[in-house]
Amino acid sequence: MGRTVGGSFIIDEIDYKSTVSPEDFTEEHRMIAQTTEDFVEGELVPRDEEIEKLDYELTVEMLRKAGELGLLGAEVPEAYGGLGLDKVSSTLINEKLTKAGSFALSVGAHVGIGTLPIVYFGTEEQKKRYLPELATGAKIAAYCLTEPSSGSDALGAKTTAVRSEDGSHYVLNGTKQFITNAGFADVFIVYAKINGAEFSTFIVERTMPGVSIGPEEKKMGIKGSSTCPLILEDVRVPAENLLWEAGKGHLIAFNILNIGRFKLAAGCLGASKDAIGLSAKYANERTQFGRKISSFPLIAAKLADMNTRAYVLESMVYRTAGLLDHALSEVDSDSKNAGSQSAKAIAEYAIECSINKVFGSETLDDIADEAVQIHGGYGYIQEYKVERIYRDSRINRIFEGTNEINRLLIPGTLIKRAMKGELPLLQKAMGLQAELLQPMPAQVFEGTLEQEAHLIAMAKKIFLLAGAQAVQKYQMKLEQEQEVLSRLADMMIDVYAAESALARTRKLLDRNGEAKAGLAVNMTTLFIHEAFGRIEEKAKEVLAAMEEGDMLRTQLSVLKKLTRSIPVNAIELKRQVGARVVQAERYVL
Template sequence: MNTLELQTKGGTFLIQPTELSSFYIQELISEEAKMMHDAGTSFIRNEIENRLEFMETPEAIQVGPELIQKCGELGFLGLEVSEKYGGMDMSFKDVLHFTTTMSKGYSFTGALGVQTSIGIAPVFLYGSDFLKEKYLTKMIAGELLSAFALTEPNAGSDANSGKTKATLDEEGNFSINGQKAWISNAGIADIFIVFAKIEDDKNLSAFVVEKAFGGITIGPEEKKMGFSGWSTCQVFFENVKVPKENLLGERNKGLKIGLNTLNTGRIKLGASCIGVGNKVIQHAKEYAEQREQFGKTISSFGAIKDKLARMSAYIFAIESAVFRLGNDIDILREELTTKGEAFSNAKINSLKEFSIESAIVKVFGSEAQDFIIDQGIQIYGGMGFSADCPIEHLYRSLRISRIYEGTNEINRLVIIKEFVKKGMKGELDVMSAFSKVYTEINNDSDEYSLNTIEKFQQFTDNLKSLAVFVSGICLQKFMQKLEEEQEISMHISDLLIQIYVLESTLLRIQKLQLENILNEEIHFANLNIIAFDVFAKISNSMNELIACFETEKEASSLILARNKYLRFPHVNVKEERRRLADYILD
């Protein structure tokens, strides 16, 4: 795929404006997606919440197969798969709507996500016609359960260093030997997507391996901090005989398959944070309205309102970024299909193109989710420390969100690595943007507009200029060694994360206005709250970044850029938070 020929490109948010006409907001949800939402909500209520205490115990692992099969009967497992194999071929943004719904399923959410995102997806996207016809229909029906066997005891983030081996026999079939760790769904899986190096290859290859092939031993269930109802085990492969037809994709291309598959998981993880976050806010709101102290409900206190407002604004921001990305992927997939790419290739390449944004929504979503859950526990006070608190188990379980699908540290490094790579290859004209900012760095700063949208458009543009300048200066100083300067790289990534989220929030406000569904008072409150938090976080990142240089003189250009571009247009954030909190409590 030659990305230079594409109209829709990943990473361009930093250096060029986004067309509002093609921007998608969740308020424009399709009727089909609404129907799936209603079906998913009913399933969660009847199958999970009605027996929640049991569903969060290790014993619940054994009912997973039955529930996944029910999901198959309801059509939940093949939303992204073409109709040819029994799927629904829904748009990616509609799939993300459904993901936010099913994220409220506690431990079962994990088991379901493994089946669809990293079980069915790699077979559908990379499998030969033989593999698709043999496995896909049964996987979509929930008759064959899957697991994704990539991680090893000494190969986590550095997946390609895995030691699992596949040796060839005279007929070209494989024998796999090795050990995998922290494999989700391992205890209930019928087939494994296994990553191993063939003979002395430098890179991994991928295989579809049936448990029925023999030679597979499943270790005991891991004792985890949370998600007790979701199977996680070690898996041992001893002379497992795998037919040559079960090679997934091409030899030596397994790592790409793994990483591209994880891109899907990262986006869906960001979407999951929306559903879980909303559930936490609902619980916290209800408790705050019931709990009385000093003669009044704690929901009337400014400190509690401050928490509820920030929690809600973060959800608004995650939604804005996630559905923006989902729609961009849909647009690119259509574009690639029109250019003649096969269905599967178009999906693979559209996901791959937006690897920067995928990492952004994973990092921001998981960290915002952690903030929301932590604040929810705080609203409960002492009751939040009790196992009877309705979000106590979520507090423990969802800590994994910043670790799986690539740790947030790895994802921050992915963001800057991909951004630099696209710039070096000419796919992003970062140098022209840098040259423009470099020439204007000493110009006087303009005053911010009084119009809310124009004001925050100026603020966003200033932050983009700051990020372009900082990236350019650090690249000039460190060149190819920037990747080794991980502290600096991660601070730059934080700038990109915050800018993407802020711009997504601003674009959503503009789209709401365009569609005549803007609640000016409440939506502007969300924008003001998020913009201030972005300002605070970027201020901290810039100060950390400047402190990474040996002397103030060496960091002088960064200090100049900070002082010029990092100016926040004043708003009374306290009153904005109170306004939004009162709306939530109404």
């Protein structure tokens, strides 16, 4: 299979058989998932309250136990003491750990943004020195990008690095803020500007003179994770601890953030499933008006919506894991250009990673909110876990680049690629204009999900219609039209989500037949019709922002050609999905 071009989903029809989904898990994948679940249930759940009170010693002890099981070294190559597993495996670990609440964040910061910069961009000597101990948990890593005055504007960092006259070391000065794991980390990936100009990355050790840690932040949620400032005062960092090359820190930062965004979505998936299970179980136990509240249609409809969103998110996450696996499998880790190759492979799917991050974090927020609602007043009480899930979920829309920043990046990156000739976006838009001049044939849909596949094809054309109009009208000033970009992003997010669910469900139909894939078909149908309605609405808003009068009426008449559809009985579909969730008392497909 050739590599799928990042962002091409918005203009091309995909081969659903080539997408990765949970149904493709190997026996090894299932064993890794089970090992993680056993660790969570056996070691973490019984000590949940202690971990939540931020016991450094206990957290580090549990991290090292996770290391003994290989859960910290999944993405570290075997040559450096890790397991060298694929992205699907590490995604499964990430998803399953989420039931452990804050502890999952401690692990995620260590294995992802803390360790992967060295895996992908480290020299041979750096890898040999640090990776074996990071893979076992003998040393814990943290990632230090954010500063008091620079969050989303990462390149506005003020931390400086000055090289010594003899070239043997750099002197670092500055403060990093909101650093996960800072309270007990041994190794810090630190971003600083050499001579105030070249944005670069350094491996800093806790024991280096001048390194100090500020007090723990008092947070709304994720209370069992450490979040402190890192203070650097004339820290002498050996020159060999410069990661990759001077001035290339932005490439490391942005690509590691891409991976972080994707991993965040996997974590949101795990927490979403946990919330669904807790809510369905509670709904079956809680009685009002002489009936279990799970028997009330509006409660069942909530569970149906929650399960459907989680199914779509799961489909997206593992589809994206497959894309990243394929791209990174082509990197020659022994090459001198391994860093450049890794950066290029990860950057290929920057759009998809941002889409996962936005959809995943907002899905979990919606599910957590409904979980509290189903629990009623008890959902507001700390004794019930959904209260914590609700608080913990909120940070995800801020972590790894705010959702607002990611919404600007999604269409912005797509348009930049089109301008460079990497994607035939404008050519497709011109072809669409010619197509729309022709009469639209009447559509007859008979097969399962035929209309839904058609709606996704139309949604891509709607995006092209609105997007091309925006590029033509605003040209180089489009990046200043944040409201328009945000709506284009929402359209792209819904297309990727809907298409991911459709591809997975088609594979299920091929494998199991309609009788066994009925629930997946119902959820896919529900989501695609709802997403299509949102896409139509966003397109109208974009067009109305750019045109008025007769020109707007003309554009809306063209849009109407692309939005013809036959509504489905969403109420009945949700009843069927809700009934299955109530019966299973967990996320189900």
